[in-house]
Amino acid sequence: MTQLHTLLIGTALTAFASTAAFAQTPAQPAAGISGQAQVQTQTQAPAEAPAAQGVQMPSPAPQNLTAPGSTDPLVQKRNADAEANAEYRAQKKTSKAQMKExxxxxxxEYTNQVRNAKLNRKADRAAASNELKSGMQGQSAGAAASGEAHN
Known part of the structure; x- marks a missing residue:
């Protein structure tokens, strides 16, 4: 059933697209000499247009791609949902950027704390090692002095 449904939708869309394309194309001139003459005049017309003489042609008015305020409640709901989704995505994007920051x-901060802890540990070990070394030297000097006294 879904394949049939998909096929029917595809056929309808194809028919609609071809109809819309046909409606947008200009009318074909009659075959023969008059068709060739019309094509030639169409190609010459832009060269003689006022824009070529320095007069600027007015640009076409921008077309509004969204439908004006529709009274259909489903369209209003769809527009409201789209607006809410866009707002939600923007808010989510900013909050995600803040979270990453x-x-x-x-x-x-953590890497600085770890680096400082390593430096402190290294300094503490060096201080303890120096203290032990100075204590050993003091003991060995004292032992040598006491050993000389005993001999």
Whole structure:
């Protein structure tokens, strides 16, 4: 059933597209000499247009692609939903950017804390090592002095 439904929709869309394309094409001139003459005059017409003489042609008015305020409740709901979705996506995008910024700041702070902790640990070890070395030298000097006294 769904394949049949898809086929019917595809056929309808194709027919609609071909009808719309046919409606947009200009009327074909009659075959023969008059058709060739009309084509030649069409190609010469732009060269003689006022725009070629320095007079600027007015540009066509911009077309509004959205339907004006429809009274159909379903269209109004669709427009409201689209607007709400766009607002939600924009808000989500900004909050995601803020979250990434906060995470980056937290990560930077953490790496600084780890780096400082490593430096502090290294400094503490060096201080303890120096203290042990100075204590050993003091003991060995004291032991040597006491050993000389015993001999």
């Amino acid at each position: 906060q995470q980056k700041a937290a990560k930077d």
